[in-house]
Amino acid sequence: MAYDFQIVVDCTEPHTLADWWAETMGWNVEPQDEAFIKEMVAKGFATDEETTHHRGKLVWRAGAAIRHPETDQRVLFQFDAAAKSVKNRVHLDVFVGADQRDAVRDRLVERGATFLWAGRQGPHSWLTMADPESNEFCVT
Incomplete structure (x- = not known):
């Protein structure tokens, strides 16, 4: 059985790094639904601390993803407060x-x-x- 997968990159600034990689690869930053995020906070399913603003829009603080414009290939940039300290294993x-x-x-x-x-x-x-x-x- 074949499996699909995504690559996840831990980073301190996921939205900024997603922008950088999207431009580098010619891919698209996945849009985040600002109305949905606001609704989740308003209903108590999320907190304001789980959100941030990037390029004037409300986004999830935890991460941002980029997608290939023609396929379903995806790279997720995930927030990690610790700065990189050793060589990547992948x-x-x-x-x-x-x-x-x-x-x-x-x-x-x-x-x-x-x-x-x-x-x-x-x-x-x-x-x-x-x-x-x-x-x-x-x-x-």
Whole structure:
């Protein structure tokens, strides 16, 4: 039996990081229903502390997600008060093609990413980078 899944990234600023990754990947930030959030707070199912404002809208503090524009692929950015402190055990590989790699690296650095190192194994090569919250990913 095949299973579907999503990737979850713990971070201190999930809405900001979701915006960054959506722009990076050409994906869409999932909209959150502000009326529903207000209703849940008004009915006592949630508290004001479980919400925040992002780009002028009321959103769930716990996280934000991005989706591929044509498929159901999803990455969730989930709030965690602790800042990242060790290397990721899982990371994303962003496939752009060898002819685009350096230009993509330069654009991402301009937008707040950090270039960490270039790697190679046999005929395969990649650039290891970190997003604005220091989560490692590769551009290949």
